[in-house]
Amino acid sequence: MNGSENMDVVVIGAGPAGLLAALRAGDLGARTALVTRDALGGMAAHDGPVPVRTLAQAARLLRDARQLGRYGIAVSEPVLDYARLLTRVREVAGEVRARAALREQIAAAGVIVYEHAGAARFVDPHTVETQRRLLFRAEKFILCSGGVSRRLPVPGFDLTATHSDAWSLTTVPPTMVVVGGGATGAQVASVFTAFGTRVQLFQAAGRILPTEDEDVSTAVAESFRQAGMVVREDFGAIERFEEAPGGVRMVFARDNLRDSVEAALVVVAVGWTADTSALNLAAAGVETDSRGFVRVDAHLRTSVPHIFAAGDVTGRRMLVPQALQDGFVAGSNTARAPMITVADEVCPIGSFTNPEYAQAGLTEAKARQTHDVAVAVVRFDTTTRTIIDGRTTGFCKLVVDRATRKILGCHVVGERAVDLVQTAAIAIAAGMRVDELAHVPLSFPTYTGVLGRAAAIAARQLQVDVDRAPIAELLCRQDGAAGP
Template sequence: MTDVLVIGAGPAGAFAAHRAADLGARTTLVACDEFGGMAANDGPVPVRTLAHAARLVREAGQLGRYGIAADGFRLDYPRLLTRVREVVDDVRTHADLRGSVDGSGVTVHEHAGMTRFVDPYTVETGRGLRLHGDAIIVCTGGVSRRLTVPGAELTHTHSDAWALREVPPSMLVIGAGATGVQVASIFAAFGSRVQLFQTGPRILPSEDEGVSAVVAEAFRERGMVVRENLDAIESFDRTPDGVRTHFSRDGVSDTTEAALVVVAVGWTADTAALDLAAAGVETDGRGFVRVDAYQRTSVPHIFAAGDVTGRLMLVPQAAQSGFVAATNAVRGPELPLWDQVSPVGSFTDPEYAGVGLTETKARQEHDVIVATVRFGAAARPIIDGRTTGFCKLLVDRSTERILGCHVVGERAVETTQVAAVAMTARMRVKDLARIPLSFPTYSAIVGRAAYVAARRLDPAPTGHPYEPPC
């Protein structure tokens, strides 16, 4: 007998299974493929590995500036993919979470094949397993959304891009959200001639407008073709050297060609094989599983967590929702998913990251102080030869609380965590400014921005120990 059956072994499913077992429930975790889900096998882990290789390529180009003689280098892409697989295997095998799941007594079925509901309490897997759960938590994640235009079968997803045997001479990436810009940036560093298409007015549409502008400019300076404000992608057809894309902009039809076309236009719930109707589970208008604040679906004993719900689709948030779903599956609806400070970012060149409100949204509801420090005026980026970018803090004038932080530049993703911690602790910006952050570091740039904001709040402060360098 199983008290809690978890479907899917990504971050949401793994945390849900561990939490349920930790609360004393007899727990079974069933995975279609490998433990770790998309995050470990097709998402942040392999992507970050490729992005690290792209960083090494970029840094190798700076060796001469630092007096280091190099006889040249070349990218061995098959060897890089071997390294990606090594990293994925190491993370999957040695990650603390896997050990915690195994150590808590969870029964784990990997490579079980696609799982479908037989009835509200029973599922069957592609491998023939028939499993029952008094409570069930659906954590099947998401899949790339595909275009539905003529010739769309000639295009690829980001997953296909990671599995290439060689770097294509040219690439068109359609969709300039987080996934699209990562694919474009990585393969541009590897030597592909990259075009990046966006139907909206700017790339990275969910980020601060300043972030979008600086990243787009940096991409163009590196030779990437960035086209925004497209009307539509109309069709694709095969050419001797790749794929021709038909599109329109400002009412005018045009075409472009590339050896490979990657579509990154969004993410949808991976529920096609589940037969949710057999369990009575409802989805919303976008096809995601509908859940309440306790992660309950329309069926009280069935819960859902992670990307399958369509909420902020990031690893930490998926893990938190899995924890909440499991808690309520075992104890009943007692723990709602809490509001959270959620930093986001991407390992592009340059990196970008943000947490909290964008400047546009902040100004709609607050009297905002904006403090910006350029990377070209900070010691560590100058030392590293990586001066593109900025750090922007948004502060509410009346409460002195940080509303948002947006960073473009080297180590932006990690730098933004400083602001995220300060926001979670509800620190006043002048308190952050007083912390003597190490010098020269990227984190110190956040401290410098906090000092600039604090001085604008109080031009003649008392009790300020020093003006922090950055």
């Protein structure tokens, strides 16, 4: 061993959960070490939201450039230099790691950071060693090792690629099959369609984006098809992958009818599992659930009282904002008493596909199970800002409880959907009534103003007096909309 460190808290993994867990524990006075296999930032910085959003920005710029002629700006047809784009992706990821990964705050909190330490494993319940022969003893641990793409038990699976492989390609493939129509698969399919790849998106379930509101799934699928993507929902079951002259062939069957499809690259994005194989959890006595995720209670404590877990490794909500919340809770609970619990708060979710889609709160179907609801929908082809920008695909949908007038859910497809839903999430978290949201004089013409207009329509449906909301009411009349 290269010596050992005795700490109060050791955080394993430096993604969003690990970064905030270490910062919180350090702020509370615990002697804290942050140990990471590679560099700070984790999947979010290296092959998750940061590089994905950078690639999506390139796709957006291509799309924007193609409509410049509508605004009297003469330019030649844009051409993608993929090698240069990858350089930009690396630049952005490096800048985020250097400037936005809480480095300065973590250092100021007295946290000792061990980057590129290699995989960590438990020797016993209070001792961890790494591949670089670093040894740590601690009173408490926080597991933030993240997740990895789920593998399929299908012959020839090794011929396929993951979303991480897709982001690291050196050239744009001419053809691609994407298996899995959830958030990750949809992003891969959308980005490479924009780059000129002929993409086929396969989804085993009856619709892509199955966790989204059904209207969102329908609208995104239709937009994908209009962009030239082939979307095959309820396609059956995969029998095998095999080599083909042009790349990889996927053989599948539905209702005893066999079919196949070939592409230069097959990307499989069918879920996420905990990255725990190297941790040697058995040596610490840490239990996992039936899906392989680390089992935690409401305090994020594992089956071993002095070991906590946060972020993707728990399998709860595998998103950056929720990982940050988990990190705060776990860091607090390892460094102080009384302990706090994770809150089941509104969770805004969105994706930078073309078109974007996003949600906050309950879907319409889920809300109708326990509530009498009113639904207001504003189409993007009827709103001023979207018409100005030439981005008229999509809609904003509000789901409201009739009895309390509380906003239960917001679902958006279209330009700036992810940003728009953040405002709705704040309103839901604050317990605002829909008429109260309609009273807010949001700026005109803006994308957020579409939300105010939907709120005014919902309020009228509920026969709530909106005379105190002259701007929202004016927007409804000016844009030619009326409540159902």
